[in-house]
Amino acid sequence: MDIYAEPSLKKVKPEPTAVLHPGLLNQSTETRRSIRDQCLSNAPFPHYQIPVLCTPEHMRKVHVECVEELQSTFKETDLFKLYQTIDLGNLQLSNPLAKKLPALLQLRNALVDCAANVYMAGCHLLPHDDVIGTRCISYVIYLSDPDDEWTAADGGALELYPSESPGVPALVPTAFALPTYNSLALFPVAPGISFHSVQ
Secondary structure (H helix, E strand, O other): OOOOOOOOOOOOOOOOOOEEEEEHHHHOOOHHHHHHHHHHHHOOOOOOOOEOOHHHHHHHHHHHHHHOOOOOOEEEOOOOEEEEEEHHHHHOOHHHHHHOOHHEEEEHOOOOOOOOOEEOOOOOOEEEEEOOOOEEEEEEOOOOOOOOOOOOHHHEEEOOOEEEOEEEEEOOOOOOOOOOOOOOOHHHHHOOOOOOEEO
16 A cells, blocks of 8 residues: 555545544645645655644644543653553543543544653653554644643654664754644654654
8 A cells, every 4th residue: 555645536535524624624636745745755754744633623622621631641661751641542432531532532533543642841752663563654643732832942842863774763853843732743654764752
């Protein structure tokens, strides 16, 4: 399967939903090609950041649900130091918590799987390539404070690294994605290539 192939216009003509921003689903063929070409040409490996993922109303509901209803557990290994929720990708609708997260689950169902990570001051995620099971695309939805614009000085950027040699990331990242509220960063997972970290 070629994940970079242009989708067939005959097979899929998505309708705007109450979850995703209508502008995502109603772009011209020319705009979609331009985005695809930009993603493929981005260095150090293909990546893209969708600036506005959801309708403002829906993303605000998701943010409120995450802040008010989800509990996170501190986790630390040699690779990361962060707070993480339960695996939301496998959260069953019969679970009492699911009833408190309708907007988040609606967004999850529009994607594939998800968990929430919280990076407080001093937290980090060291360079790795995200090769996990059958994952072919990694994505990050940013739920930073909607009322406080994120800047580079705040840290927390997704950092992308070129390969220094086969399977070894360079010491310095060459591309960054700020955790801007209601945006989505994504990239194809490639063993020994898609090295990234969180500042």
